[in-house]
Amino acid sequence: MPSAVYELAPATSEPNGANGHRVNGHGADAGARPIENTNGGLEDPFVTFSNGDPHGVIEINNLHNPVPMSQKYRTPRTSMALTDYSVNPSTPDDQKRQHIREIVPEDFLLPNGHPDYLRLIASATSRIYEACKLTPLSHAVNLSNRLECNVLLKREDQQPVFSFKLRGAYNKMAHLDPKKSWRGVICSSAGNHAQGVAFSARKLRIPATIVMPEATPAIKHLNVARLGGHVVLHGADFDAAKEECSRREKIDGLINIPPFDDPYVIAGQGTIGNELFGQTNMAKVDAIFCCAGGGGLIAGIGLYIKRMAPHVKIIAVEAYDANALVQSLKAGKRIVLPSVGLFADGAAVKTVGEETFRICKEVVDEVVEVTTDEICAAIKDMYDDTRSGLEPAGALSIAGLKKYVEKNPPRDPSRTMIAVTSGANMDFDRFRFVAERAKIGGGKEALLHVRIPERPQAFAELVDTIMGNPVTEFSYRYATDRIANVFFGLSLLAPPQERKEELKRLMDNIQAGGMEVTDVSQDELAKSHIRYLVGGVSGVKNERLYMFNFPERPRALEKFLEVLRPRFNISLFNYRNSGGDMGKCLTGIICPDEDVEELEKFLQDIGYPYEDCTESKLFKSFLRLEDPEQQGP
Structure with missing residues (x-):
């Protein structure tokens, strides 16, 4: 195993990045500024600042604070990027489709220039099992009896890094050009994506640099270091860490591994859909529930399922205070949330990916929003059925499944609902809060x-x-x-x-x-x-x-x-x-x-x-x- 390396990164001379501008206005100039249209006709949002104040976004696409402050189930929000997914999004690439053409071989492109994801997923199955497990599809006995339907759990929490993220990271890195990847890969994350990149890098013998904020809890950077990652601690939050990541990517010639908005990452997550066909009779499946997050997981699974079993509903689940996909689907364009709740931090994104949103518009049938208490109840349900503890983002699918079934009771008890339990990386101390809220949520x-x-x-x-x-x-x-x-x-x-x-x-x-x-x-x-x-x-x-x-x-x-x-x-x-x-x-x-x-x-x-x-x-x-x-x- 490569030895763990720690580095305290010095402050850069350009704290706001090369152009001195962030989407939320923390840069050199503020005011209304559009995110460029890059998604084949998809109009992207304007970001409007309060009285020219570069430190506080109050309107996104003319939606004033999309989640009302009056909602009593809201958990505290923050404008700081305290998780890797709550960073202020980069200005999208003007040549997004051209970028896809550069990284995806022509044989894997459709006539319209979009990736042929069915073939990409088939290709991914030849590589990902070098690192990933074919996870079980378990019957949730207690949940099934209570909800009066057949509830199955796709146990992605049993991957080597306890998260589905390993699939996408490994598939992306396994398809890198060795002539370029020998220099190494880099990402900005302290969560499941970081562990997926570090684990994949060790398997593929590629150097990996993981940039995290200086205040990252020890348990998180120790986990990445244990897997052989070169840990760089930089800045007060993930916005600063992301800028440092971009700087090193350019200076050192490293390849940035995105957490969700990439065809190979999406295809890696899509292998879950392929596995489901070998594990259950899809003709009897009514719906599959996935956490939304940045969209990589649900886009990958949704693409495969809708192609092979179009009758199956693909249902995304989000927390009320981190509902970027809900807001984006309502608006018909990608919305940038001013801030997100941090309880389900593994899925708390300010905006969904460009490519993932294009796909979600096609494959997602419905989005269910759940409260913090309902997530806690879902964690308890998982424990009652499997004696396993999920992280909040990993339990979103179960919380959404329960809420959906209660509102739409299945007429046939033999009908099947599948929840993808996507992760189990949670600090032990948080279980106290979960235990206190689970009964109320249930x-x-x-x-x-x-x-x-x-x-x-x-x-x-x-x-x-x-x-x-x-x-x-x-x-x-x-x-x-x-x-x-x-x-x-x-x-x-x-x-x-x-x-x-x-x-x-x-x-x-x-x-x-x-x-x-x-x-x-x-x-x-x-x-x-x-x-x-x-x-x-x-x-x-x-x-x-x-x-x-x-x-x-x-x-x-x-x-x-x-x-x-x-x-x-x-x-x-x-x-x-x-x-x-x-x-x-x-x-x-x-x-x-x-x-x-x-x-x-x-x-x-x-x-x-x-x-x-x-x-x-x-x-x-x-x-x-x-x-x-x-x-x-």
Whole structure:
């Protein structure tokens, strides 16, 4: 294996590239500027800047912020290029079709000058298995039973680099002219494309340079270095890394390996379509679901499938906050998004490729958009069926399949739906977020905010009302003598098609008890912050704090509350099911000093281990007012 090489690239004298201009205006001159028409009549977008400000695009093709900020399911966006696919796109080549003629032999071109992709894919099958696996097509038993159709998973997450990207990268590099490729290849990426290029370069004995931003997490550049890539760390984001990549390409005579917008890359991904014909009866397949991203995967598969089995629908899946293909298809031309959400970073592109968009217009039947929570639910579905963990972009296909089937139930349970699970490269730390959001995304959990009158037994009445559904979290803090705010999560037990009605009945019951209730399951503020911040300081007198542990069994929390509530006035309650074997509950109880002995005897009789935290400095600092008189009105 070639030894790993690291390099910290110096800043260039032309930070904005050779022409000093970026598509988003971070260059020498700003203002409206078109992307040249290069796609055989396909009109490309204008980019308009705010009041000549070269640092902020506000309109793309007269679409002001294509994804409304009011959508509560949006994840944070960024104008910085924090992933290799969210870089500001280069100005397209004026001679795109001529460029294709230069890299694709004449025998593989159609009379109209476009590549003959069926032949290119057939040619790719003779080379890619030198590096790639013929991945299995697995039956998803649980998903099939739940959706009442035959769900199959094309397991591209089982490739040597855990991503389909290896197919396109290897096919591209295997067809390079040895007279040119001996100098080496280069790309700007820290994700699956980088690993695909590095792995392919090692197989083909071609030097590979991978340019990444200086702040790239160690796990990403270590993976590339492990495969023998020459890692160059440069710049604050991927825009800077991309410029450095272009500079080195020209100076050192290297060949840039594109991530998706190239005929050989598209053909490499298209070999998945060829494999499917040998793995299942395509006559019974209704649809194939793929993540959209830059378009390479769905273009390659779509071209092959539509030629060989035109009845099969090709359905692209995108996140709501990274929907470049949706916006482009609506506009009839390539749209450049001002920014993209980063959760499904492997498919978060600002614009789809030129060639891939031309193909997608022909082969894509529909695009399904999904939320972050729905992606998390899909990751859990994959784990439940295969005990494998996908990255968010890799689970887009499953999320889209579920959403599509729920809206279009198949009449015949034997009909087949295929999801291409495209990647499994995700940092372990992100699984915590996925686990928290999966139940909400799958419609199995609801988060509710309830306002109850601060009077004796009001808390007990709320508990009685919700007792029929398992509680996943519960937060309450005494604040005033008038109104109490409670935040809690509940598991929904009805079949998927009946959960909305189940939640409505539950909320109606709460309101019938004289309490106000709001469903905050889709409120990003509630899910990301408020659920962790419920509480605060209180000046309630005679408050004592206890931390309880109890076995995390079904309805354990409800049984605990049934024992505790009749005798004591609760001023604080915090519980969250974290998936462990023991449930942890923090409880504030109003108890005069003279009754403490009786209280603690009662707690001992309950039989649950507990700790008295009343004298804790943290309790006094964050949850107590030193002087009750300081409490506001």
